[in-house]
Amino acid sequence: xxxxxxxxxxxxxxxxxxxxxxxxxxxxxxxxxxxxxxxxxxxxxxxxxxxxxxxxxxxxxxxxxxxxxxxxxxxxxxxxxxxxxxxxxxxxxxxxxxxxxxxxxxxxxxxxxxxxxxxxxxxxxxxxxxxxxxxxxxxxxxxxxxxxxxxxxxxxxxxxxxxxxxxxxxxxxxxxxxxxxxxxxxxxxxxxxxxxxxxxxxxxxxxxxxxxxxxxxxxxxxxxxxxxxxxxxxxxxxxxxxxxxxxxxxxxxxxxxxxxxxxxxxxxxxxxxxxxxxxxxxxxxxxxxxxxxxxxxxxxxxxxxxxxxxxxxxxxxxxxxxxxxxxxxxxxxxxxxxxxxxxxxx
Amino acid sequence: xxxxxxxxxxxxxxxxxxxxxxxxxxxxxxxxxxxxxxxxxxxxxxxxxxxxxxxxxxxxxxxxxxxxxxxxxxxxxxxxxxxxxxxxxxxxxxxxxxxxxxxxxxxxxxxxxxxxxxxxxxxxxxxxxxxxxxxxxxxxxxxxxxxxxxxxxxxxxxxxxxxxxxxxxxxxxxxxxxxxxxxxxxxxxxxxxxxxxxxxxxxxxxxxxxxxxxxxxxxxxxxxxxxxxxxxxxxxxxxxxxxxxxxxxxxxxxxxxxxxxxxxxxxxxxxxxxxxxxxxxxxxxxxxxxxxxxxxxxxxxxxxxxxxxxxxxxxxxxxxxxxxxxxxxxxxxxxxxxxxxxxxxx
DNA sequence: CTGTTAGCGCCTTCAC
DNA sequence: GTGAAGGCGCTAACAG
Numbered sequence: 057x058x059x060x061x062x063x064x065x066x067x068x069x070x071x072x073x074x075x076x077x078x079x080x081x082x083x084x085x086x087x088x089x090x091x092x093x094x095x096x097x098x099x100x101x102x103x104x105x106x107x108x109x110x111x112x113x114x115x116x117x118x119x120x121x122x123x124x125x126x127x128x129x130x131x132x133x134x135x136x137x138x139x140x141x142x143x144x145x146x147x148x149x150x151x152x153x154x155x156x157x158x159x160x161x162x163x164x165x166x167x168x169x170x171x172x173x174x175x176x177x178x179x180x181x182x183x184x185x186x187x188x189x190x191x192x193x194x195x196x197x198x199x200x201x202x203x204x205x206x207x208x209x210x211x212x213x214x215x216x217x218x219x220x221x222x223x224x225x226x227x228x229x230x231x232x233x234x235x236x237x238x239x240x241x242x243x244x245x246x247x248x249x250x251x252x253x254x255x256x257x258x259x260x261x262x263x264x265x266x267x268x269x270x271x272x273x274x275x276x277x278x279x280x281x282x283x284x285x286x287x288x289x290x291x292x293x294x295x296x297x298x299x300x301x302x303x304x305x306x307x308x309x310x311x312x313x314x315x316x317x318x319x320x321x322x323x324x325x326x327x328x329x330x331x332x333x334x335x336x337x338x339x340x341x342x343x344x345x346x347x348x349x350x351x352x353x354x355x356x357x358x359x360x361x362x363x364x365x366x367x368x369x370x371x372x373x374x375x376x377x378x379x380x381x382x383x384x385x386x387x388x389x390x391x392x393x394x395x396x397x398x399x400x401x402x
Numbered sequence: 403x404x405x406x407x408x409x410x411x412x413x414x415x416x417x418x419x420x421x422x423x424x425x426x427x428x429x430x431x432x433x434x435x436x437x438x439x440x441x442x443x444x445x446x447x448x449x450x451x452x453x454x455x456x457x458x459x460x461x462x463x464x465x466x467x468x469x470x471x472x473x474x475x476x477x478x479x480x481x482x483x484x485x486x487x488x489x490x491x492x493x494x495x496x497x498x499x500x501x502x503x504x505x506x507x508x509x510x511x512x513x514x515x516x517x518x519x520x521x522x523x524x525x526x527x528x529x530x531x532x533x534x535x536x537x538x539x540x541x542x543x544x545x546x547x548x549x550x551x552x553x554x555x556x557x558x559x560x561x562x563x564x565x566x567x568x569x570x571x572x573x574x575x576x577x578x579x580x581x582x583x584x585x586x587x588x589x590x591x592x593x594x595x596x597x598x599x600x601x602x603x604x605x606x607x608x609x610x611x612x613x614x615x616x617x618x619x620x621x622x623x624x625x626x627x628x629x630x631x632x633x634x635x636x637x638x639x640x641x642x643x644x645x646x647x648x649x650x651x652x653x654x655x656x657x658x659x660x661x662x663x664x665x666x667x668x669x670x671x672x673x674x675x676x677x678x679x680x681x682x683x684x685x686x687x688x689x690x691x692x693x694x695x696x697x698x699x700x701x702x703x704x705x706x707x708x709x710x711x712x713x714x715x716x717x718x719x720x721x722x723x724x725x726x727x728x729x730x731x732x733x734x735x736x737x738x739x740x741x742x743x744x745x746x747x748x
Numbered sequence: 749c750t751g752t753t754a755g756c757g758c759c760t761t762c763a764c
Numbered sequence: 765g766t767g768a769a770g771g772c773g774c775t776a777a778c779a780g
Contacts, residue, residue, distance in 0.1 A: 059543060061773055072751050077775060085749055104543070107517040108463070109773035112454040112756050127482065127498070133474035140500075149514060152473070152498050154486075168495060171453040197405060197450070282683065315687050337628065338684040341661050407757055418767045423759060431765055455757035459772050752779075763768080 060101040068097055080105065111173060119149040120364060121174035123165050125157045125182055125206075129308070130336040131353045132180065135204060138357025139178060146365050148175070155182040157279070163190045170197060176364045178357075180206040183246040183279060200367035204360045205351070209250045215367065217360040217381045221251045221333075224349040224385035225258025228303050228331040231347065231387055233266050235329050237301030240268070241292050243285060243313070244277040245305040252277075255305045255333065280305055285312025293320075300328055307332035307339060307348055314342060335388060345390030352383060359383070406447040414443055426451065457519060465495040466710060467520035469511050471503045471528055471552075475654070476682040477699045478526065481550060484703025485524060492711050494521070501528040503625070509536045516543060522710045524703075526552040529592040529625060546713035550706045551697070555596045561713065563706040563727045567597045567679075570695040570731035571604025574649050574677040577693065577733055579612050581675050583647030586614070587638050589631060589659070590623040591651040598623075601651045601679065626651055631658025639666075646674055653678035653685060653694055660688060681734060691736035698729055705729070 062080070066073040071090065079086045079094035097103075111117045120143050124132040136152060143150045151174065155162040162182050167190075169177055177199060179191075188208050194201050203216040232240050242259045245252030260270040276292065278284035285304065289312070292299060304310040310332030317324055324330060324344050335350040359381050408426070412419040417436065425432045425440035443449075457463045466489050470478040482498060489496045497520065501508040508528050513536075515523055523545060525537075534554050540547050549562040578586050588605045591598030606616040622638065624630035631650065635658070638645055650656040656678030663670055670676060670690050681696040705727050 063773080073773090074752080074775075075750055077773095078750085081775085087749060090749085102539075102542070104513070104516045106458070106519065106773050107514075108454050108458040108519055109756090110775075112452070112458055112758090113773080113775050115756070117454070126479075127473045128476060128479035130474060133472075133479075136473065167450070168453075170450045173452065173454055193448075196448070311684065311687050318687070336684070338657065338682070338688065341657050341664070341688050342684065343688070408759095409757080419757090420759075420768080421766055423757095424766085427759085433765060436765080452757050455772090456759075457772095458774090459757080459759045461772070750780085752777105754775100754777090756774090758772090759770105761768105761770090764766085 059106070060098075060103040061106070062103075064101060065094060065097050065103060068101070069093055115173065116175050117149075117173045118147065119151055119172070119174045120361070121165075121169040121177045122150060122152045123155055123162060123177065123179040123181075124152070124204075125180060126154050127152065129334075131205075131334045131351060134353030135180070135357040135360075138354035138359075139361045140357075141354075142358050142361035142365070146361075148365065157182045157184060159184055159187060166190045166194065170194070170199065174199065176200045176202070176368045178202050178204055178360050178364055180204045181208060181249070183249055186248050198371065200364055200371065202360050202364045202367070204356060206249050206251055209248055209253060213378050215363055215378050215380070217356050217363060217383070218251065219351050219356065219383045219385045221254035221385070222258040224333065224351075224387070225255040225303065226262045227385070227387045228333070228347075228349050229259050229262035230266075231389065232301040232303060232329050232331060233262070233268070235301070235325065237329055238268070239274070239296065239299050240301035240303060241274040241276070241296075241299050243280060243288055243302065243304040243306075243309045244275055245280050247277060252305055259303055274299070278309070280309040282308050282312035282315070285309030285314075286316045287312075289313035289316045302328060302330045304330065304332040307334040307336050307346065310346060310348075311342060314346070318343075331387075333385075339388075340390055347387070347389050350386045350388050352386070355383060405452070406444075406449040407452070408449075410447060411440060411443050411449060414447070415439055461519065462521050463495075463519045464493065465497055465518070465520045466707070467511075467515040467518075467523045468496060468498045469501055469508060469523065469525040469527075470498070470550075471526060472500050473498065475680075477551075477680045477697060480699030481526070481703040481706075484700035484705075485707045486703075487700075488704050488707035488711070492707075494711065503528045503530060505530055505533060512536045512540065516540070516545065520545065522546045522548070522714045524548050524550055524706050524710055526550045527554060527595070529595055532594050544717065546710055546717065548706045548710045548713070550702060552595050552597055555594055555599060559724050561709055561725050563702050563709060563729070564597065565697050565702065565729045565731045567600035567731070568604040568607075570679065570697075570733070571601040571649065572608045573731075573733045574679075574693075574695050575605050575608040576612075577735065578647040578649060578675050578677060579608070579614070581647070581671065583675055584614070585620070585642065585645050586647035586649060587620040587622070587642075587645050589626060589634055589648065589650040589652075589655045590621055591626050593623060598651055605649055620645070624655070626655040628654050628658035628661070631655030631660075632662045633658075635659035635662045648674060648676045650676065650678040653680040653682055653692065656692060656694075657688060660692070677733075679731075686736055693733070693735050696732045696734050698731070701729060 062073045062076040066076045076094050079091045140150050153165040207216045244256050263270040276288045310330050331347045333349045335348040339346040339348050408419045408422040412422045425437045486496050499511045553562045590602050609616045622634045656676050677693045679695045681694040685692040685694050
């Protein structure tokens with residue numbers, strides 16, 4: 057079961073292992089003939105390079121570490137697709153880990169990344185995060201970090217790629233108002249995270265701009281899971297049966313709300329209109345087709361990866377310069393698949 | 403930016419680095435006092451173990467490699483959740499890679515796994531796979547392999563954790579027949595894969611058992627993407643407008659079919675009933691709530707990971723003994739959310 | 749173009 | 765309980 061090494065190739069060919077190493081790495085100052093011999097012998101012996109040794113020697117792993125809350129969320133898996141596209145093109149490997157929204161796991165993952173000498177880290181932080189020591193340590197170790205979408209509200213100087221959450225929220229609420237909604241609730245996210253703060257602000261500001269009251273009772277913060285959406289919708293309707301619109305800070309909670317509304321026989325969007333952030337492909341076959349704010353995950357992943365690689369490459373010569381890249385979200389309307397919405401008059 | 407090593411800890415404490423190594427690994431024959439001193443100094447210096455070096459020395463990485471076609475599919479992300487649960491409990495790290503259904507990428511990933519000395523591999527193969535050399539090489543290198551769900555039709559002797567696809571298909575088609583369907587189509591998957599062969603066989607056999615004709619024209623093989631479902635449904639209905647049931651080998655194609663039916667104003671399940679394999683959580687809020695065959699991804703992931711770890715641990719002493727673990731799928735009915743189905747009489 | 753030498757950081761005998 | 769020595773497999777000077 058012992059794997060072949062460059063030394064065995066060297067011995068078999070009566071040359072030095074350093075020449076073999078150079079040949080395998082396609083170094084220009086190795087004779088063509090030698091290279092061929094080496095390649096053939098390598099194949100013959102079933103040689104597989106040991107990257108552990110190589111990376112140890114070179115003190116870098118050619119690997120980018122990615123941390124997301126969970127890969128099962130469509131938004132994050134599109135982000136990952138974008139990251140991989142750029143990373144592979146640039147010759148980097150990608151290691152994906154999920155924090156499952158737990159800081160504890162986030163820290164372990166970071167430790168692991170450091171111990172395995174990843175060259176850089178891309179991350180969307182867990183929403184229970186309120187302690188960012190583990191992130192600041194990274195830079196002390198010379199490992200560049202770029203935040204993707206979710207970033208700490210308390211951290212000013214950092215690299216990040218985000219969408220314009222404020223603008224997206226404004227458009228979403230605008231859309232609800234234009235559809236005739238008079239009383240719009242907001243499913244808010246954890247306020248540790250800047251993105252959810254911005255979405256809330258966009259909601260409040262847009263209501264005010266349209267001369268509608270922004271009532272604290274209609275704003276409910278949660279972790280925005282499907283069950284949260286279900287329960288919040290139920291509780292809100294109990295106290296405020298005249299709610300006719302919901303702006304959810306993500307689509308998962310929106311889906312939960314729809315589930316509840318379906319259960320009690322309320323029609324969407326005739327009785328209640330819903331708009332959510334993120335854009336799962338199933339949104340269009342949910343009934344009703346859900347209007348969403350598209351965050352362009354793949355684009356974000358690509359941009360973030362490019363920024364990170366840039367940081368990795370210019371780590372030494374350049375003074376550290378933090379960048380923020382802001383993408384524009386896009387409202388995708390799907391409510392009118394049945395034609396014009398006719399809002400019922402209660 | 404240079405990271406602390408055990409030698410620096412040793413020097414600072416005037417002891418040997420081998421003692422530091424033992425202390426950090428909690429070796430029993432190191433004095434308590436020494437251990438404490440070492441731990442403190444390690445923390446003080448911000449010491450992070452270099453796993454590259456450690457793994458190189460030990461010639462194993464404590465890591466399990468996982469390859470799935472795509473992490474964005476709900477079934478695979480639940481599998482991963484199950485794998486991680488078991489792996490972490492047993493002290494293994496998990497590296498996730500997606501083949502994006504391409505053998506080319508599958509091979510690259512395998513090479514990478516070997517080069518990074520993963521201790522074992524869990525995989526669901528790409529559906530264009532018809533060349534399995536890269537998989538058989540693994541065993542030659544002493545890296546145990548367990549297939550998960552998707553496995554090569556041509557490989558007899560291997561470890562695998564699968565569900566009873568045949569039984570699931572039978573139940574699905576039975577359900578359609580009991581709902582009154584007379585003409586049932588099948589969205590089949592690539593026949594390289596055993597799972598899709600079994601699902602097709604379950605479909606045919608159940609039709610025959612119920613004295614219904616199994617017509618080749620109603621069986622369409624594809625990659626079962628959403629668009630495939632959409633297009634196949636359209637083409638089938640054009641030629642056979644009297645189709646009243648569909649058994650889809652996965653839920654994604656089923657969703658595509660629903661999208662098409664919605665577009666042309668056909669009602670599901672009144673006009674056409676649909677059942678699909680896999681059980682995405684959105685199935686219940688799609689309209690109509692989709693009846694599915696649940697594959698219990700997390701269970702499969704757990705079992706597979708257990709089997710793999712068992713293989714890793716007993717690699718030396720035991721003769722290689724292949725195992726097959728078969729789980730039972732479960733039909734989850736959701737069609738009757740509107741009450742009893744009343745099938746229209748054309 | 750190729751060989752020599754010297755580690756990367758850690759672990760594991762083998763001594764004492 | 766601790767130290768000394770050697771090497772995991774590879775690469776990067778430095779010679780020639």
